[in-house]
Amino acid sequence: MGLVRWFHSLASPPHFYRFARRLSPWLAVSSVVLIVAGVFGGLVLAPPDYLQGDGFRIIYVHVPSAYVGMLAYVVLAGAAAIGFVWRIKLAHAVAVSVAPVGASFTFLALVTGAIWGKPMWGTYWEWADARLVFELLLLFLFLGYMVLRAAIEDRDKADRVSAILAAVGVINVPIIHYSVEWWSTLHQGPTIARLDSPAITLDMLVPLLIVIVGFTVYFAWLVICRLQGEVLERERTARWVQQLLAERAE
C-alpha cells in the first residue's frame, strides 16, 4: 500500500521534483557505465560476424537507438493519454519532455542504419528496407507532435490537442509497421542482405542487451532532466517553487 501511495505522490510536482533531484545522478552514472561496458563488449569482445565481418558492430548503436525511439513514442502516447483522460499536468509534461529525445534517437537510428547499409547494400538509403522507412515515418510522427505543440499558443490546449494526435499516431504505428513490412517484402531484391540475420550468438547478444538497457536508462535520465525544467516552468507561481529557490540560494 505504501508503494502505491508513494507512486501517487509522484504526480504532485513538488514531490516529483525532489525525487527527480535525488534519482538523476544515479541514472546518469549507471547509464554511462552500462553503455561503456556494452560498447566495449560489442567492439572488442564480440567475435566478428561470418558474413559482415567487423561491419556488423554498428548493430550495437543502431538497434538500441531504434528500440529507444520506439519506446519513446509509446511513452509519449501513454503519458499524453493519461494527461488527457485524468487531467494530470505532470503527464503532459512527460510527453513534452519525451518528444525531442525520442526524435533524436529515431534520427540516430536512421543515420546509423543508413551508414550500416552502405557497405552491406552499396547504398546509404535503401527504400526497400522496411525498418528504415518505418523509422522515417516514426520520426515524422515525433516532428508532427512537436510542430503542433509549438503552433498552439495556449499551453493547456496545446497539451490536450497534441495528446489526441499522439493517441491517433500510436494506433497507427502497428498499422504503418505492418504495411511497410508487407510492402518491402514485395520489393526486396535478391541482393539485399537482411540486416537482422547475422546469426547472433550469445557473446554477440549480451553486449547488445547491455547497451539497450544502458540507452534506456539514459533515455530515462534525459527525460527526467527535461521534466524537471518543464515542471518548474509550469509551476513557477506555486509556493513550493519559491521555497525551492530560497533553499538553493542558501
Next chain:
Amino acid sequence: MDVFLLILRRDLKIAFRRWGELATPLIFFVIVASLFPLALSPEEAQLRASGTGFLWIAALLSSLLALDGLFRNDLQDGSMEQLALSPAPLALIVLAKTLAHWLVSGVPLLVLAPFLALSFYLPVEALPTLVGALALATPTLSVLAALGAALTVSVRGGGAIIGLLVLPLTAPVLIFGARATDLAVHGESTLGPLYLLAALAVLALSLGPLACAAALRVGLE
C-alpha cells in the same frame, strides 16, 4: 439519425453554393497528376511503370486540400459552437460533415481518375480496380484530413501544418491502394489489398470522428 441527415444536407447545400471550393481540389488533383510527367518523363514505359504512384499521390494531396476548410467556415460564423452545444453527439455531426465533403470531393475524383489513368497508359482492365480502391481509400483519407483540420482548428494558418501531421498517417492507405492498382495492371488478384483498404476505412470511420470531436472541443474552449 435526423441530425446526421440534417447536417449532411446542410453541408451539401453549402458546398454546392460555393462551387469554387468544390472545384479546387479536383483541379488540384489533375494539375498535380499532370506535373509528374513534366518532372520525370513523358515516355510511355516510364508512365506506365509509375503512373499508379502519380495518381495515388495526387489523390492523397487533393483529399487533404478538400477538407482544409471543413471546420473553419463554421468556426468563423459561430455555428461550430452551436453544434458543439447541441445534444447530438459531436462525433456524429463530424461524420456527417466528412461524408458531405467526401461526396463532393471524393466521388468526382473517382470519375476523373480513370481518364488520368488512361493518359498514363494504364490498361483499361485495371480501371475498375483503380476506382474501387480509390472508393475505399478516399473515405479514410477524408477522415484523416478532417482530423488534421480538427487538430489545427485553433491554430492561425493551421492549414500549413495539416500535411505534416496527417500525411505520415496516410502511408498505409497509399501502400495498399497503389499495390491494388499495380496488381490489377499486371492482371493479378487484388483482393488482399482491397480488403485491407476496406478494413482501414472501417477503422477510420469509426474512430476518426471521435478523435475529431475531442480535438474540436479542446480547440473551441
Next chain:
Amino acid sequence: MSEFLDMGGYARYVWTAYGITLVVIVLNAWLARRRHAQALIKVKQMDRSELIERTPTVRRNP
C-alpha cells in the same frame, strides 16, 4: 590495436556511426541540462517581478 581501429576494413563506417552516436548522446545531455537551467532562470526572474506585482501599491489621491 591498429587491427581494432581498422575494423576489418569497415573502419570508415563503424567509427562514423559510433562518432555520430557519441555526438547525439552528448548533445542530448547538454540540451536536457540546458532546459532545466533555462527553467530555473525563468523562475528566478519571474519570481522577482511577480513579487513586485503582488506587493500592494499605495493608492494615490487624485
